[in-house]
Amino acid sequence: MRSADLLMWSSDLLQTPELNYEQWRDLLRPIYGLHTIDNPKAFAGRVRPRDIFGLNASEIRNNKCHCERTQRDIRLDGLDHCFAVFQVAGRSTIIQDDQAVALAVGDVAFVNCARPVTYLNDGHEQWITLQLPRQRLIRGLGFEPRGGVRGHSGTREVGISLRYLQKLFTNRGCTCSGFVQSVRLDQAART
Numbered sequence: 001m002r003s004a005d006l007l008m009w010s011s012d013l014l015q016t017p018e019l020n021y022e023q024w025r026d027l028l029r030p031i032y033g034l035h036t037i038d039n040p041k042a043f044a045g046r047v048r049p050r051d052i053f054g055l056n057a058s059e060i061r062n063n064k065c066h067c068e069r070t071q072r073d074i075r076l077d078g079l080d081h082c083f084a085v086f087q088v089a090g091r092s093t094i095i096q097d098d099q100a101v102a103l104a105v106g107d108v109a110f111v112n113c114a115r116p117v118t119y120l121n122d123g124h125e126q127w128i129t130l131q132l133p134r135q136r137l138i139r140g141l142g143f144e145p146r147g148g149v150r151g152h153s154g155t156r157e158v159g160i161s162l163r164y165l166q167k168l169f170t171n172r173g174c175t176c177s178g179f180v181q182s183v184r185l186d187q188a189a190r191t
């Protein structure tokens with residue numbers, strides 16, 4: 001995706017209505033699972049669901065909050081996905097597997113939905129997220145990746161980058177687009 005496309009998406013999100021916590025949660029829950037925030041009454045956010053090559057994607061923005069996906073949330077909804085989280089505006093911190101990662105514009109985080117995670121932000125951030133089916137990703141990579149980030153500067157902090165994922169797929173005789181195509185076929189077979 002080009003930078004110009006991200007900027008277009010970014011301004012497009014601001015045209016969507018502002019949501020209270022319950023509305024925001026109801027839009028995100030089917031794709032991203034249950035999350036608990038620190039102050040639901042003061043919450044305001046925006047969500048725009050998207051589709052990227054047949055995979056669920058979303059643009060997400062909300063005011064200052066502390067948002068967690070707890071072990072209890074994971075047990076209740078049973079979702080088993082991973083996400084690539086692209087920081088489009090502002091700064092935020094994602095904590096997973098005892099690793100705290102500060103994100104700036106252009107950074108990409110990898111989040112495992114089957115493990116507890118905490119999101120901290122100052123209320124001026126925006127993300128684009130891409131859902132990756134966890135079991136298919138593990139089969140494609142040959143191992144279970146840990147959450148982490150790789151910044152646009154190329155300085156590795158922890159974890160896995162999308163370029164690294166592409167390299168792993170290639171080393172195993174597959175491609176990212178082949179993986180996406182097989183996921184799309186799996187989804188079509190289920191419907």
